Amino acid sequence: MKLDECRNADGKSRKKVGVLDVQGAVREHLLALKTVGVKAVSVKLPEDFDELDGLIIPGGESTAIGRLIREQGLEDRLRTFYKEGKGIFGTCAGLILCSTDESHETNDLRLGFIDIEVERNGFGRQVASFETSLDFTGIEQKVEAVFIRAPYIQSVGPGVKVLAAVDDKIVAAEQKNVLVTAFHPELTEDNVVLNYFLNHFVGLSVTN
């Protein structure tokens, strides 16, 4: 795994990717980014978005993360970041937060960055959480995928490209500058999905 382009003289990437750091699996994403040689920073406050080339919204509890996004005053900055066309990658809770999910009945935050309807905890409770390997459009090898009280995508709007499914349930999709997965690429050793994000949404050239 290495970076071919976009390096400074010291060999480090010029691109900077942030991980939203209000709750959840932040550390794993930061580590994975560092492993592939990308500058990774934690994002807690509106000013932390400055100079970012991409953002990962990690797994965690979507209700807790959504509430903290509002209380930390991050919602507007997130929306501007999206409108600027910067790459955004939502995993699990991040998928739920990025969705339109017009049918949801609560006041919980939905950013509407990708036109999908979501079934929260769609595979069941924790005892039904599982790992599997799956086909992912645009990635040649099988992808190891860990699902934890995971959501799935019930339906997609026009312009959304479906990338992966488990038992006919959609678990990965993209639209414009947004990529979402219902599983946790940060919990597996292979960085193929992260590389897919960096290559297609952040403008890097990383080989698996």
Added chain:
Amino acid sequence: MSNKTVGSDRVKRGMAEMQKGGVIMDVVNAEEAKIAEAAGAVAVMALERVPSDIRQAGGIARMANPEIIEEVINAVSIPVMAKARIGHISEARILEAMGVDYIDESEVLTPADEEYHILKSDYVVPFVCGCRDLGEALRRIGEGASMLRTKGEPGTGNIVEAVRHIRKVNGQIAVLSSLSNDELMTFARDIGAPYELVKEVKERGKLPVVNFAAGGVATPADAALMMSLGADGVFVGSGIFKSESPEKFARAIVRATTNYEDYELLAELSKDLGEPMTGIEISQLGEAGRMQERGW
């Protein structure tokens, strides 16, 4: 159908990873569970009584009535945890069958077995266990615990024991990291921990599972303190619903856990909360009152 594996270490430990930076709150009914969820809790612990009430009630503390657990499961969309007595295999199996998301094999309840803990690797549902030092932490992981927490001293609103326990664990990890490989077996013997896990902690420089704070968190500042000392997140037992204004305390502790180094914000969060739960000085408990001595 795809080939799915349930109950693997990655799935069980991963569940705890997703709780990091969050607050898990003790609740005794659906109403409290909803307050906790709305305040931003990452999970709730469904109980018959919070620890301070268990202290007052005396007698034998057992697994909660399944009706309470079901009521809480039906009330919220966040994960629901529940406690089984130390060594009580059947309580644990009942909780697993009910679809509880995490089981706390807990010293807050009266132990069912003073010799053996549950063999947690046998279960699909993940377990969290308490620890006072690295040896106890690695013994529980050796039995299959997917998450740890400090034991602290539950139901006291006194943070001193939780501080002692997190400092002890992290201090011992620091010592272990500085040892050479030929010293590891003796270290494993001295702390009573499985050798393979001692090796793993030395290589990684940290525990293989997350370690939360528990047992005495009563204020936003307490939560921030435990995060500063290296806790991955916070359990709050009696601290929320035994305070004067549970909703305010719940919200303030959630934000304090995320922003544990922003002292100006912590000052704001600590205002206008009303009275925290009444605390107990540890020396007033006496030997029998020390829940942390349960289990080994």
